[in-house]
Amino acid sequence: MPEHLGAPLIEPLFKRLAVIGVGLIGSSILRVARQQNLASALVAIDSTDVVCSRARALGLADYVTTDACEGVSGADLIIICTPVGAIGTVVAQIAPHLSGGALVSDVGSVKGAVVAVAQPHLPPSVHFVPAHPVAGTEYSGPDAGFSTLFLHRWCILTPPDGTNPSAVDAMRAFWVGAGSNVEVMTPAHHDLVLAITSHVPHLIAYNIVGTAADLEEVTQSEVIKFSAGGFRDFTRIAASDPTMWRDIFLHNREAVLEMLGRFNEDLAALQRMIRWGDGQGLHDLFTRTRAIRRSIIAQGQETPAADFGRHGDLGGKDPD
Amino acid sequence: MPEHLGAPLIEPLFKRLAVIGVGLIGSSILRVARQQNLASALVAIDSTDVVCSRARALGLADYVTTDACEGVSGADLIIICTPVGAIGTVVAQIAPHLSGGALVSDVGSVKGAVVAVAQPHLPPSVHFVPAHPVAGTEYSGPDAGFSTLFLHRWCILTPPDGTNPSAVDAMRAFWVGAGSNVEVMTPAHHDLVLAITSHVPHLIAYNIVGTAADLEEVTQSEVIKFSAGGFRDFTRIAASDPTMWRDIFLHNREAVLEMLGRFNEDLAALQRMIRWGDGQGLHDLFTRTRAIRRSIIAQGQETPAADFGRHGDLGGKDPD
Numbered sequence: 001m002p003e004h005l006g007a008p009l010i011e012p013l014f015k016r017l018a019v020i021g022v023g024l025i026g027s028s029i030l031r032v033a034r035q036q037n038l039a040s041a042l043v044a045i046d047s048t049d050v051v052c053s054r055a056r057a058l059g060l061a062d063y064v065t066t067d068a069c070e071g072v073s074g075a076d077l078i079i080i081c082t083p084v085g086a087i088g089t090v091v092a093q094i095a096p097h098l099s100g101g102a103l104v105s106d107v108g109s110v111k112g113a114v115v116a117v118a119q120p121h122l123p124p125s126v127h128f129v130p131a132h133p134v135a136g137t138e139y140s141g142p143d144a145g146f147s148t149l150f151l152h153r154w155c156i157l158t159p160p161d162g163t164n165p166s167a168v169d170a171m172r173a174f175w176v177g178a179g180s181n182v183e184v185m186t187p188a189h190h191d192l193v194l195a196i197t198s199h200v201p202h203l204i205a206y207n208i209v210g211t212a213a214d215l216e217e218v219t220q221s222e223v224i225k226f227s228a229g230g231f232r233d234f235t236r237i238a239a240s241d242p243t244m245w246r247d248i249f250l251h252n253r254e255a256v257l258e259m260l261g262r263f264n265e266d267l268a269a270l271q272r273m274i275r276w277g278d279g280q281g282l283h284d285l286f287t288r289t290r291a292i293r294r295s296i297i298a299q300g301q302e303t304p305a306a307d308f309g310r311h312g313d314l315g316g317k318d319p320d
Numbered sequence: 321m322p323e324h325l326g327a328p329l330i331e332p333l334f335k336r337l338a339v340i341g342v343g344l345i346g347s348s349i350l351r352v353a354r355q356q357n358l359a360s361a362l363v364a365i366d367s368t369d370v371v372c373s374r375a376r377a378l379g380l381a382d383y384v385t386t387d388a389c390e391g392v393s394g395a396d397l398i399i400i401c402t403p404v405g406a407i408g409t410v411v412a413q414i415a416p417h418l419s420g421g422a423l424v425s426d427v428g429s430v431k432g433a434v435v436a437v438a439q440p441h442l443p444p445s446v447h448f449v450p451a452h453p454v455a456g457t458e459y460s461g462p463d464a465g466f467s468t469l470f471l472h473r474w475c476i477l478t479p480p481d482g483t484n485p486s487a488v489d490a491m492r493a494f495w496v497g498a499g500s501n502v503e504v505m506t507p508a509h510h511d512l513v514l515a516i517t518s519h520v521p522h523l524i525a526y527n528i529v530g531t532a533a534d535l536e537e538v539t540q541s542e543v544i545k546f547s548a549g550g551f552r553d554f555t556r557i558a559a560s561d562p563t564m565w566r567d568i569f570l571h572n573r574e575a576v577l578e579m580l581g582r583f584n585e586d587l588a589a590l591q592r593m594i595r596w597g598d599g600q601g602l603h604d605l606f607t608r609t610r611a612i613r614r615s616i617i618a619q620g621q622e623t624p625a626a627d628f629g630r631h632g633d634l635g636g637k638d639p640d
Binding site for chain 1 (some may be wrong): 327363429454455456457458459464473474476501503512513514516517518519520522523524525526527528529530531532533534535537538540542543544545546547548549550551552553554555556557558559560562563565566567569570576577579580581582583585586587590591593595597599602603605606607608609610611612613614617619621622623625626627628629630
């Protein structure tokens with residue numbers, strides 16, 4: 001039952017939105033901002049010429065430039081959509097060129113480290129409301145974005161202590177306009193929540209795909225042929241952008257190591273159940289985990305279709 | 321680009337097919353056998369009255385019974401579709417009632433243990449060709465099946481030493497008729513291949529869902545809301561049938577523990593890279609894993625659609 005973005009706003013929320021980093025997320029923000037009339041003018045900024053050319057060809061913005069300092073001038077909303085590791089440098093670079101009263105945000109998947117590197121550079125005349133839209137696909141680049149990427153997904157805002165509440169409200173209005181649900185929490189709590197709901201899942205997906213690739217008893221060709229047994233599910237998130245994910249692990253180290261420790265403890269217990277033939281223990285866990293998926297589906301965060309609904313795409317036809 | 325099963329056979333391959341255990345796989349076999357005319361008569365056998373009632377209501381077979389001994393009499397193909405742990409008992413029970421020359425098979429996800437428990441019971445007058453169709457969804461029961469479940473998926477045959485080659489050919493013809501690609505290997509190699517492509521992936525999916533459910537710093541509600549960050553991908557296979565998966569781990573213990581050992585070694589190395597900030601090592605792995613997904617897609621075992629194509633089902637619309 002696909003739903004659509006509602007009617008566009010009659011009055012835009014911002015005069016001039018500058019998006020820095022025009023990849024999957026940045027280009028999706030530009031698309032939804034255009035479609036929903038979230039800002040009067042759109043500026044796309046990317047350090048790479050080839051990305052700027054694509055942004056122009058796709059008509060993503062009114063103005064496209066490689067020069068971040070020029071691009072942010074006159075903007076009342078600036079959203080930094082680079083990998084987390086580049087945010088500090090970008091903020092330092094644009095800070096002197098920001099207009100007084102401007103709202104600066106980002107979309108990084110780590111928030112504590114971003115606040116720590118960005119805040120010292122920002123003049124007191126601008127507002128800083130870091131954000132993390134929990135949405136994405138395994139594809140990257142300006143062609144991969146689409147305007148409904150954020151629809152019904154959650155966007156987490158992590159304003160530092162002392163942020164002007166009206167700046168938080170303005171940022172919330174933007175993400176609601178993009179179709180998202182919005183929640184506010186501290187950067188530290190965000191980093192813990194995302195470590196378990198996103199970062200450790202990506203880590204173990206990357207890891208098992210790597211393990212499977214390195215075996216000598218089982219060929220690569222066998223891994224590929226028989227991947228429908230479960231393995232292929234992991235390859236989707238293990239195909240995500242390598243630079244983005246390197247930066248996430250380097251910048252959310254403590255929370256990731258903490259959650260990975262829990263994962264490892266539980267896996268050791270499970271390994272022991274298998275070694276000692278504890279069928280009841282296995283059955284109990286496998287029953288408990290079913291309920292979580294039901295809740296995720298009930299709350300509209302997952303498709304109820306069998307096998308993610310992908311049967312039709314793989315040379316199968318719809319269930320009869 | 322959905323494809324369909326081809327035209328039904330003009331001459332059925334078997335006279336009477338008896339399927340024991342009418343769940344996702346058993347009911348899908350009955351559906352495709354009917355649709356493609358793979359057998360003249362279909363018998364559905366299930367120990368549970370309620371499943372037999374559903375099988376009758378769905379019109380899955382010409383004859384439905386809870387009595388396996390009666391159900392297999394006169395059948396020239398018997399496929400056991402119970403959980404792996406029940407196969408030995410079923411074979412012991414039906415063995416005296418099998419017709420001479422009958423072909424006996426199963427669909428268990430473990431093959432070494434199945435051959436070990438089943439073969440001693442079977443009279444020399446019947447042929448035994450164990451099979452494993454590498455296909456499924458996270459749903460269970462007779463209503464969950466569909467006739468294209470096996471289309472373009474691989475089915476692995478593991479005939480014990482000395483099996484009559486014509487019996488293997490007959491079994492291959494059946495699975496080709498169901499739309500599958502067929503490969504033959506030893507039970508031991510099957511169990512190693514599936515340990516890495518299916519069993520360990522399920523184990524770590526069950527494990528992370530369990531870990532996330534048990535945290536005290538992050539609420540269940542937060543795990544559900546923010547699951548689109550990657551976690552929800554794991555919940556699909558962690559929602560698979562608990563009894564089926566308990567039996568798989570109990571019966572493929574050695575190969576699972578071996579592959580889990582590799583996974584743990586690699587994860588420890590990755591954990592160390594994060595602790596020591598080895599960005600290059602992380603980036604190298606994350607780049608390598610991308611290529612595997614591309615191969616799986618190129619070989620028709622996975623959808624190229626972003627996010628498994630599920631955006632349209634979640635209250636989003638198709639990418640613009």
